[in-house]
Amino acid sequence: MTTQEVRLCGLLLQEHFGEVVEKVAIHLLRSGVLNLRALVHETKLPLDLVKKSLCVLVQHGMCTFGPGRRGPGGPVEYQMNSENILHMLRYPRYIYTAKSLYGDTGELIVEEILQRGQMTMSTTVSTVADRLTHNMPEGQSMDYSEVVTAFSRLVETHFLQRCPPMLSAEPSSSGDANSNPPPAVTKPSEPESHPDCYKLPYINITGKGKRRRSDEVEAHKSAAKKAKTDSSEFGDEGIYWKVNFERFHLHFRDQTIISAVACKLDQTSSEIVRTMLRMSEVTTPANAAFTQALSANEIFRSLPSNYNIARQILDQYLTLLVDDPMEFVGKTGDSGGGMFVVNLHRALANLGRATLESVVQERFGSRSARIFRLLLRKRHLEQKQVEDFAMIPAKEAKDMLYTLLSENLVQLQEIPKTPDHAPSRTFYLYTVNQLPTARLLLQHCYKTVGNLIERRQYETKENKRLLEKSQRIEAILASLQATEAEAEQLTEVEEMITAPERQQLESLRHHINKLDSSENQVDETIFLLESYINSTKSK
Template sequence: MTAVEMQLSALLLREHYGEIVDRVGSFLIRTGAQPLRVIVSETGTSSDQVKKALCVLIQHGLVTYQMHKRGFVEYSAQSDRCLRILRFPRFIYTAKTLYGDTGELIVEELLLNGKMTLTAAIRKVADRLTETMEDGKSVEYSEVLATFSQLADTHFVQRCPTIAEGTAEGRPPPAPTLVTEEKEMYIVPKVTLIGRGKRRRSSDDDEGATRSKRAKKDSGVESGQDDGIYWQINMVRFHQHFRDQAVISAVSNKMDQTSSEIVRTMLRMSEVTTSSNAAFTQPLSSNEIFRALPAGYNIAKQVLDQYLTLLADDPLEFVGRSGDSGGGMFVINLHKAIASLAIANLESIVQERFGSRCARIYRLLLRKRHLEQKQVEDFAMIPAKEAKEMLYKMLSVNLVTLQEIPKTPDHAPSRTFYLYAVNPLSAARMLLQRCYKTVANLIERRQFETKENKRLLEKSQRIEAIIASMQATGAEDSQLQEIEEMITAPERQQLENLKRNVNKLDASEIQVDETIFILESYINSTKAKST
């Protein structure tokens, strides 16, 4: 893991889980697998605090542990999952788009808690939905269970692998082994849920133990059917959805809405049966695609065949032919699509940073592979001086490479070919690190803005709390207006500026993360090809 990735992981851990968890997690990311005593001594943190931090990290899947051959437990950080914290808002928004408010809250609760049992998640989501309803109605547990089952059927949530540990007398426990089978990871247990969400009451704080004792009774869950089965977010499935949406958007921009709808249908038919690292989707016949098109999408079979032929003959090669049976078999070339999207991002970055002429040279090198400087000048139709300057600019930031091919062993410049080329994989890795650095800078800037206005934010929160309590007791409008006037006009303007700046920084993080996802997918698909 590079220094930039470590810095970003530390910022994300501190922002979401606090200083102590950040200290322990960053140490494990930096040093690798370590036993408890080393973590305690090196981080300068008490044993109890380290244990609690490790529990939090293990609960959220950010740290794993295994038994060392000498008999002690070693803890190691999952650095990739630490960086995935940046993508949590996109996970929640995707669930809201596909499954509404209920799906959004299910995913949010699983992300907040790391892992939860089915009944605990349903009860919590139903209570939260009930609290937001203004007409006094309550949400049935069965409604939330139906949405949870849909998330499991489409593999957006999955069971946590159960850990089997055995102990022998006089011997330390062996390393935990994961025993959950792949086919069982998406099966929702049959539970009887009778009840509905409850609103929070002021008297609940005084009941404490009584509430916890009757929780199971209120939920109406049959005992023993949900014990020991925990659920978590399937990040791989969310990433697959992000990839599919990027491919659909690219087809829509390149061709038209009908083509993108056909590609969307093909991807939807293969979303569960195709593995995340597969190069192609399952082969589909034109008849199968025709039957799977949305009901309200009126398109003739002959027109569909014409669109499929156009997609298969397009230079992008997003859609490929796999056979002629059943009116023709078609697949989505996933690796080719991701590579095209990544290269389009590289070209866009070159154009934004160096101008349209540099982008023309960059596209020329991508197409021709290797060119001499004179050839670049001729093909790009750019004067020699400007072409030379542009090539050196891109060479200085490693977007372009220069290869020497000598005619003679003495490497004399007059008898050597100097060929310019583009290595997309190397450029993608370099730009990925810059994207990580950009996100880290955005987070630090947002934290600075919040810290500089901490006093004003605390004042605003206190006034909002006072107004909310007075509204609950039926205070008059004049009293509420008097409380609101405690924030002066300059302070209100300062709060609006802060809110606008923070929103811009948050939006920038999400946009940069979209580029990060494309570049990461391209690098991973290239690795999968090579293996």
């Protein structure tokens, strides 16, 4: 792992789980693989805190464990999964996607499972039903069956999957006997190794959600007690569910391709590509270069009913998509009008290339972007050729090339004519290696997100007193409104925050929202670059 990735992982862990978990995880990330005794010794933390930290990390799929180098009889060793830590950046996006696809119920299901790492179906259903009931008018309640339906749909479309069965690890006599996580925690593994990961248990969950008690402590205790008993009561004890990040990422990839087609061509073209992706979203493997091949007739029958496109018009659109230089859609064979596929890897490569070009344009101007695009297209050019093709004066072109070279966005390749490598008898060719440049930009993005998180934490810390005062006043107002207090009392409480303080609060909220928005936008770039880099690995 790079320094920027470790730094970002540390910031995310500290924000979500606190400093102790962060210290344990970062030490594991830097060390690779360690057993419990070594981890306690090197971190100098109490044994109990290290065990609890490991349980939290394993519960959220951020740490794996298994027999060590000494074999089954030796101590259990732990290893971090950095990818799942970085996925915390996208938690708001996962929740929003579930809401847009399956409504408020789907949103709360995904939110609850993300918060706890993994949950049984019965516990999830009862918790979500209680939360929805609490927000309903008095006398109404959410039926469990509606939550079960949303949960089932999330599983059917592979957004949720079963956690694999608990893998036992032999305890050793070297202080690791109690280091195994509790039975509720499972060792993460790939979905392919668990064939029943999308199979719903045959259980009958009936009932309705209940409202929270006024006493929050009692409510919390009863919820925890209920979580322990519900699983055994409904018969799904030991069957835990987690969010399938890979499935969400495939959905994000498809949406990115659809948006790119809409920007490049038009809305109808994007709807055709959306239909093709939807028809093969579950059957196409995650690392496939193409979607499942579809005939024009199949695409025509699957188009939304509100799109009144004639078959002849559809054929014209398909021809236009196949002939487009971006090559989002490809054609295989000509029999029966041909079979059509979405070129997933080609689309990601073109989107990654467009991202690199836009970064160069934003940082160095349109002329530098013209040189960068020229080198991408022509592969290798001498300085004089760059000046001629780009139609830029020699001095300016030289400065721009050296600036790009110093930023590692452009590489210089030497081709000697003679074995002595004499400069006068050597060709100096400028080129752009798209993959290493994408990796470089990805590290810059990690650094940017880390800076944004640190800035947000600084803003919050600097205004801590004002924020606490605002929260106290909001709590007082809420309690007064619940007791139907008079308007004069409410006004008096509201005036406890002065006009300058109110203005400062508004300014702080504006800055925090701007930082959050920037973080989400940078994460979109991170996702696109990661998808492109991963697609090149699977070739």
